[in-house]
Amino acid sequence: MISRAITHSIEKHLKDEKALILLGPRQVGKSTLLQQLSSKFATPITWWNGDDADIRVMLSNTTSTALRSLLGKAKTLVIDEAQRIDNIGLSIKLIIDQLKDVKVIATGSSAFELSKHINEPLTGRKWEYNLFPFSYGEMVAEHGLLTEKRLLNHRLVYGYYPEIVNNQGEEEIRLKQLSDSYLYKDILTWEKIQKPEKMEKLIQALAFQVGNEVSYHELGQLTGLDNQTTEKYINILEKAFIIFRLGSLSRNLRNELKKSRKIYFYDNGIRNAVINQFGPATLRQDIGALWENFVISERVKFLAYNQINCNQYFWRTHAQQEIDYIEERNGLMNAYEIKWNPKSKNKFPKTFLDAYKNVETKIITPDNLHEFLL
Numbered sequence: 001m002i003s004r005a006i007t008h009s010i011e012k013h014l015k016d017e018k019a020l021i022l023l024g025p026r027q028v029g030k031s032t033l034l035q036q037l038s039s040k041f042a043t044p045i046t047w048w049n050g051d052d053a054d055i056r057v058m059l060s061n062t063t064s065t066a067l068r069s070l071l072g073k074a075k076t077l078v079i080d081e082a083q084r085i086d087n088i089g090l091s092i093k094l095i096i097d098q099l100k101d102v103k104v105i106a107t108g109s110s111a112f113e114l115s116k117h118i119n120e121p122l123t124g125r126k127w128e129y130n131l132f133p134f135s136y137g138e139m140v141a142e143h144g145l146l147t148e149k150r151l152l153n154h155r156l157v158y159g160y161y162p163e164i165v166n167n168q169g170e171e172e173i174r175l176k177q178l179s180d181s182y183l184y185k186d187i188l189t190w191e192k193i194q195k196p197e198k199m200e201k202l203i204q205a206l207a208f209q210v211g212n213e214v215s216y217h218e219l220g221q222l223t224g225l226d227n228q229t230t231e232k233y234i235n236i237l238e239k240a241f242i243i244f245r246l247g248s249l250s251r252n253l254r255n256e257l258k259k260s261r262k263i264y265f266y267d268n269g270i271r272n273a274v275i276n277q278f279g280p281a282t283l284r285q286d287i288g289a290l291w292e293n294f295v296i297s298e299r300v301k302f303l304a305y306n307q308i309n310c311n312q313y314f315w316r317t318h319a320q321q322e323i324d325y326i327e328e329r330n331g332l333m334n335a336y337e338i339k340w341n342p343k344s345k346n347k348f349p350k351t352f353l354d355a356y357k358n359v360e361t362k363i364i365t366p367d368n369l370h371e372f373l374l
Helices: 007-012 030-040 053-060 064-071 088-098 111-118 136-143 145-150 152-158 171-191 196-208 216-223 227-239 268-274 287-305 350-355 369-373
Strands: 019-023 045-049 076-080 103-108 126-130 243-248 261-265 311-316 322-329 332-338 359-364
Touching (some): 007 030, 007 126, 030 076, 030 103, 045 053, 088 103, 088 111, 103 111, 136 287, 145 152, 152 171, 152 268, 171 268, 196 216, 196 227, 243 287, 261 268, 261 287, 287 332, 287 369
Parallel strands (some): 045 076, 332 359
Antiparallel strands (some): 243 261
């Protein structure tokens, strides 16, 4: 069983009074992780699932008395897919405040839905973690750096979803099933989207534009959606852990792009599945985009799992000068160019270096990827 990077951090909080909230897309191993940790839970343990209609009814509007009756002697309550339950935050708050001997652990596959229900009721009462598809660091820990380096081309195409990693030879069919069942059915159910074919077109358009600036207006023209609906759908996709946005750095220069954004997928395999492109990485015309998406998405996992908070940007001017990725932490800035060719000798724009002092610069290639992600 592949060890997850956040296991130790979660273990530290199993004995305190706060709820544990584990967020992440379906099929990344949230329930599996909790099963692995269950030997450390206080017993008896009760497992409920928000996908079950009777659980949703019982927890939607309840009282502490009813909850005590439902839980009996349970010392740990695990609620999977908690975002499906109306007012779940209030139910968890009642348990924390009134049933102090019960530890609550909840999982959710939509940050938007779950946060909407829990953020206010559980202020100061929860520890929150994100779980993603397997990370580069987790796989290196599992079978070593050399093996993972040899598998890099494979990862660029098929990604890191546990089901894909654990079923070699069936990657394409499983990715298509995963993307079809998760990307469309769940999201359309959550938000009652009336035009699913346009959502599908939008996801495909975003997949083709990885690494490029994204214009909501242009996306709307491609998909037949207005700007407001396009932005709403992108927000839903982001809260469902399918994509994430990277904003542009703009502080000093008149010709910097000020309100631009790039959009990346959390997983390369999902990105390739929505456009049905599984050709070998080394033969792909979009290898630059695949590499950039992989490096930045893996860096996002690395920062989250190591609890490193920083501002993340890209930088570009109207004169087409650009830097792929920038991190700013504690007043210090690091700028990165992400290049597939290890022999790349890109120079960082003098305009940027003159405007932003004391910046560390580095080019990330397959040769030094481990230094960036481990």
